[in-house]
Amino acid sequence: MTELIVALKNGNHKAQKLLYDTYLDYLFHVCYKYLKDKMLCENILSKVFLNIFQNIGKTDIQTEVVLKAWMRKICINEALMEIRKKKWIDNVVDIDNYDIVSPLMTDANVNNSDIIKMVMSLPNGYRTVFCLYVIEGYNHAEIAQQLAISEGTSKSQLYKARTCLQQIIKQTEGGGYE
Amino acid sequence: MNRIDDQKVRSAFSENDERPIVEDFDKEDLWLKIERNLQKRSLHRINWYRSAAAVLILVVLSGWSITLLKYNQIKTTNRQLMSIIDEKENFLEFQKKQLSESLVNPVKEISRAEKKEKSGGESNVDASILSENAKLKAEKESLLMTKAYLNKQLDILSSKNNLLADSLRLFTEKISKPEESPQITFESQNESEKKIDTKINNAYSPNAKAKVYMSDLPVKRQGRRMKIQIFNPGEPFRNSANDVSIFKLFK
Numbered sequence: 001m002t003e004l005i006v007a008l009k010n011g012n013h014k015a016q017k018l019l020y021d022t023y024l025d026y027l028f029h030v031c032y033k034y035l036k037d038k039m040l041c042e043n044i045l046s047k048v049f050l051n052i053f054q055n056i057g058k059t060d061i062q063t064e065v066v067l068k069a070w071m072r073k074i075c076i077n078e079a080l081m082e083i084r085k086k087k088w089i090d091n092v093v094d095i096d097n098y099d100i101v102s103p104l105m106t107d108a109n110v111n112n113s114d115i116i117k118m119v120m121s122l123p124n125g126y127r128t129v130f131c132l133y134v135i136e137g138y139n140h141a142e143i144a145q146q147l148a149i150s151e152g153t154s155k156s157q158l159y160k161a162r163t164c165l166q167q168i169i170k171q172t173e174g175g176g177y178e
Numbered sequence: 179m180n181r182i183d184d185q186k187v188r189s190a191f192s193e194n195d196e197r198p199i200v201e202d203f204d205k206e207d208l209w210l211k212i213e214r215n216l217q218k219r220s221l222h223r224i225n226w227y228r229s230a231a232a233v234l235i236l237v238v239l240s241g242w243s244i245t246l247l248k249y250n251q252i253k254t255t256n257r258q259l260m261s262i263i264d265e266k267e268n269f270l271e272f273q274k275k276q277l278s279e280s281l282v283n284p285v286k287e288i289s290r291a292e293k294k295e296k297s298g299g300e301s302n303v304d305a306s307i308l309s310e311n312a313k314l315k316a317e318k319e320s321l322l323m324t325k326a327y328l329n330k331q332l333d334i335l336s337s338k339n340n341l342l343a344d345s346l347r348l349f350t351e352k353i354s355k356p357e358e359s360p361q362i363t364f365e366s367q368n369e370s371e372k373k374i375d376t377k378i379n380n381a382y383s384p385n386a387k388a389k390v391y392m393s394d395l396p397v398k399r400q401g402r403r404m405k406i407q408i409f410n411p412g413e414p415f416r417n418s419a420n421d422v423s424i425f426k427l428f429k
Contacts, residue, residue, distance in 0.1 A: 016216075020209055028203065029195040042208055049212045054219070104182035112190035115182060119191075134184045135191045169182070 005067060009057045016053050023068070027075045033131055034079040036120060044078045051078070076136065080128075080146050089125040089149055089157060104162065106169045118168050126161035133158050280307075 007015035027048060031041045051074050061067050083089070110118075122130060132138045132146070133154075143154040199205075292311060 017209065020212065021205075024205055024208070025198045026195050028199050029197070033191065038203065042203075046208060046212050046215060050215050050219070053212075053216060106182060110182060112193055115187055115190040116194050119187065131191075134187050165182075 002062060005056070005061055005064075008053070011053070011057070016049075019052070020049055023071060026068070027071060030072055030075045031079050033116075033120065033135075034076070034128055035082060036124070036127070040082060044075070044082060048075045048078050076132075077146075080132075083124070083128055084148055088128065089147055089153065104165055104169060106172070110169070110172075114172075118165055118172070121168060122161055122164055125157050126164055129154055129157035130161035130165075 004015050004018060008019060024045070027045055028041055031044050031048070032038075035041055035044065048071070052071055056067075059070065061070060119127060119130065128147070129143055132143045133140070138146070140151045140154040140158075143149075144151045147154070
């Protein structure tokens with residue numbers, strides 16, 4: 001892997017193809033959960049790979065883990081840039097007590113794919129903030145900075161996302177998820 | 179009741195990220211697109227480098243040509259300045275020579291200045307020399323005037339003196355010869371008058387004058403009087419004292 005990184009830093013074409021083949025699926029999933037659009041993901045991924053190939057020589061990456069995390073971050077940044085362009089999230093705070101976090105509860109057995117489906121069924125704004133907060137581990141300040149919104153908006157969006165998920169779970173329990 | 183916490187959601191998604199793409203996705207097409215973009219960017223970068231290099235070369239060439247032009251201009255002006263400086267130096271040397279000559283021989287300088295004034299040309303001689311020259315001229319003119327006046331006075335005196343001398347001579351001759359007849363006396367008178375006339379004429383002739391003076395005065399003075407004779411050939415000389423004074427004035 002270190003050889004691959006060295007080859008990538010030297011601009012080796014075969015190494016670039018190998019990296020593409022290895023990490024395309026991973027980066028596609030990372031991108032898709034934010035954009036939920038195959039064509040958009042394609043455009044973003046082309047930008048992401050170009051960015052990786054052109055800037056890897058400037059970094060001091062030496063391990064695969066670091067490389068993977070760096071590529072993921074680039075992918076998320078590109079996706080968020082697209083979201084900013086599309087203005088999916090309105091910068092409005094309409095909830096006062098948004099710090100109350102009620103955990104998602106269900107009587108049914110919910111597997112990972114069900115959870116993914118439930119999250120992916122959320123509206124764009126809710127899903128973006130939820131993914132950034134829960135999956136990527138960003139705090140509200142970071143989310144606000146990345147999406148060019150206020151912290152209050154980020155909190156309200158997360159609150160609404162959780163409420164929405166709870167409703168989805170209830171609906172699933174009542175009539176089945178499918 | 180099952181609880182779906184954040185950790186469970188996170189693990190579900192991380193697991194999902196590692197799975198292959200389910201959707202209909204043309205990987206090769208995307209790769210070709212990425213390759214094309216890479217080539218475009220590299221070409222763009224090369225073009226950018228080329229254009230920058232061309233601009234740099236143009237700038238350098240233009241700067242070089244400008245500096246060359248300026249260098250040539252400076253060279254020509256320097257040449258002109260050098261020639262001007264040489265001319266100035268030559269002129270200064272000439273002036274220095276003139277000044278040194280004037281300091282060594284101021285009389286020559288004065289005469290030169292006089293000549294220049296006569297010719298009407300503009301003179302570069304110092305004002306002091308000119309003023310001195312003018313003073314000398316004025317003195318010369320005044321001396322000439324006095325000389326002319328004295329000459330006139332001398333003429334008058336010499337003529338009176340001659341008349342007196344003639345009358346005395348006639349009177350003494352008359353006293354010494356009383357027996358002679360009036361005709362004879364008249365004749366003798368006429369002869370004596372003639373003799374006197376001849377004497378006077380001889381005395382007035384330049385040769386006689388020279389004889390008279392040369393016989394009366396010492397040898398040294400004779401030479402001086404000869405000089406006076408040369409300057410004023412028509413003047414009658416009777417009084418030796420006056421004669422000396424004239425000589426002094428002319429000297």
